[in-house]
Amino acid sequence: MMPYSAKPIARVLVALGVVSVVCSEVAAAHVRFVTNAEQAGEGLTFLADALADPVNVAVLGGGGLATLGALGVYLRVRPLQRDVAVFRNVMTGYRDLLPWLLRLGFGLPLVGAGFAGYFFNPIVEPVAAPGLVRLFQIGLGFALLFGIATRVAAIVGVLVYLLALVSQPLLLYSFEWVPGLVAIALIGSGRPSADEVLQKVAAAEGTVYGRIDPVHRAASWLNRNADPYERFVPTIIRVGMGLSFVFLGLFEKLLAPEMALSVVEQYDLTALAPFPAELWVLGAGFAELGLGLAILSGFFTRISALTALSVFVLTLFGIPDDPVLAHIGLFSLASALLITGAGAYALDNHIGADKPAMAHDGATPADE
Template sequence: MGHVRRIAGAAAAGGAVVAGLAEPAAAHVDYVTDEDAAGSARELFAAVFSDPVSVAVLLFGSLAVLGLAVGYLRFAGSLRDITVARRTLQSYQPYLPWMLRLSVGLPLVGAGFAGYLFTPVVGADARLLQVGIGFLLLFGLGTRIVAALGLVTYLGALFTVGTPMLLASEYIAGFLAILVVGPGQPSADLMLRRLVVTDGTLLSRFRGIRTVGGLLTDAGIERGAAPVLLRLFLGLNFLYLGIAQKWLEPASALAVVEKYNLVAVVPVSPELWVFGAGLVEAAVGVAFVTGTFTRGAAATGFVLLTTTLFGLPDDPVLAHITLFGLSSALLITGSGRFSLDSTILPALGHRLDPEQQPAAD
C-alpha cells in the first residue's frame, strides 16, 4: 500500500499547487454576462406568484409533466418502441468507459489551453497539469490513477477557491465514475493489460502486481456503482445550478434574459423565465438524486444544455462538454441501484396496468 499512499500524496500536493494558482472571477449565467443586476430571491418569488398568468403557466406545466409520467407508467410496458429503445441503450454499455474518458478528458485539455481551472469563472495558469490529465484520460493510460489525481486536484481547488468551483462539480461525478469503471476499450491500459496476462511477453513478468482496479474490487466497489455516483453528483450539480444560481441569486439570470431578449422566444415575464429555468434544473437534479425516471431526466438535461448553447451564442461550449457526456452516460446506464426506478415506480406501473410488468426506467 506504500505506492498508493505516495500517489495520493503527490495528487494532494498537485491539487494544493493548482488551487493556489486559481483566481476566482465572476460566477453558469455569469459565463455570458458581467452585469451586476439588482434583484433578490424574495422579489423573484413575489413577482412570479403574484402574477396570475405565471401561476397558471406553472400549474399547467406541472399537470402536463404529471400526466406524462402517469402515461409512461401506464403504457411503457405495452409499447415495443420503448422496450427496444431501452435495450438498445443498454447494449452500449461496453462504450461507457470511453464515453466517460472523452467527457472529462476533452474539456480538461480545453481548460488548460484556455487558462482556467475546470470552470471559466476561475482563472489559473495550470496548463501542464490539466492538459496532462486530459490527454492521459483520452489515451487511457494509467486511467484510474490519473482520475484520482484529477479528483484530488478538483477537491483541492474547491477547498481553496470555494463556491465558484461548484459550477464545475460535475467533474466529481466524472472522476469517480472513471475510477469505478476503469479504462475500457480502446485504451492503452487494456493493451498493456493484455501484454501482461499473455505468456511469453516481456511484460508478463509484472503479472503479480496489484492494480487499482483489483484494490477496488477487493474493497467491494464494482462497476455497478457508476450509475449511482453519476446520478448523485450530477443531481447535486443541477440542484445547485437551479436553486443557488437561479432562485437564490436571480440578478445575473435576469440580466441574461434581458441580454438575449428571451421573452421574445417564449412570451412570459423575465421573472417566470428565471424561475422556470431554475425549476427545470432543480427537478432534473431531484430526479437524478432519487433515481426517478432517470433516462427521461437525462434526456431533459441534455436537451436543456443543447438549447442553451444554441440560444446563447457566446456561451463557452467547452465548459458544458462534461455535463453533455455524463448526461449521455446516464441514458446508457439508467438509474442503477438504490433508485425509485427499481423499486416504487415498477410497482406503480403494475398497479396502473396489472397485465404488464414495466421497468420504469
C-alpha cells in the same frame, strides 16, 4: 391497451409537459459563464415578488401539473412498450463502451481548460503557478483520453478539485467533475485504451514489456479494490448529476435573479417567446430544480436524462456564447444514464418506471 378516448388526453399532457420544460430551459445555461452582471441580486425578494403574480403561478403550475399528468398516464397505460424495450436493450448493449464515453467526456474538457488557461471551469482562474496548472490539466486530460493509468489519473483529478474547492468555491458551478471522475476511478479505462493494450502486451508470453510491466503491477492492488464497487457507478453518476442540476437551478437562477435576468435581456429571450423576463428565470430555475430532483432520486431516470440532453442541445443553440467544452462533462453523464439506467437506490426500482413489460418476441429488457 390504452382506451382510444384517453389517447388525445395523453398526447396533450405529454406535449404540455415537454413544451413547458424545454421552453423554460432554453434560458438554463451556466448563467455565470455568459452574464455581464456582477451582482447576484436578492433571491428571496425576487421569488416573493414574482410568485405574487397569479399569471406566473398559473403558467408554472400548469406546466408542472401537465408534466406530472403525463408521467401518471405513462405509468398507468404504458404506451410504446415494445419501442421502450428495444431502446433499453440497445442502450444496455453499449455498457462496455461506458468507460470510453466518460473518459472522453472529462478528458476533453481538461485539455481544453489547460489550453484556455482556466481551472476546471471558465469562471475560475488558477491562483498560483498558472503555467504548471495548465500543464497539469493538459497532462491529466490526455491521460484520461488515452486511458493510461486511468484510475490513478481520475483519483488525482478529483482530489485536486476537492482541495481547490476550499479556496475556490466557484468550482461548485462545475460539480459534475466529482461524479464523473469518481465514476472513472471505479469503472477503469475499459476499451479502447492504452491500459488495455499494455496489459495484453504484458500478459503475452515472451514479451520484453511483460518482464518489466511497471504500470500494471503497481496498479493491480487498486484495480482489485475498485472492481467490487463498479456496480455503484450508475448511482454515483445519478446523484452527482442531480445535485449539480439542483445547485444550478437554485444558485444560478432562483437565488441569483440579477444575473439570470441579464442573460434573458442579453439574448433577447423575451422576443423568442412572449413571456415576462421574470417568468423565464422562474421557469428555468424550477425546471432545472425539478429535473435535478428527478435525476437525484432516480425518478424516470432515462426520460430525465433524455430531457437533460435536449436541454443541453437547445442551450448551445439558444446561448451561443456558452462555452461548449464546459458542458461536455454533463453531456457524458446524461449519456451514461441512458446506458446504465437508474442503478441502485432509485425510485425507478420501486415504481417500475424504467421497466416496461415483456417485448412481443419474448425478449425482456435488461435489469437495472
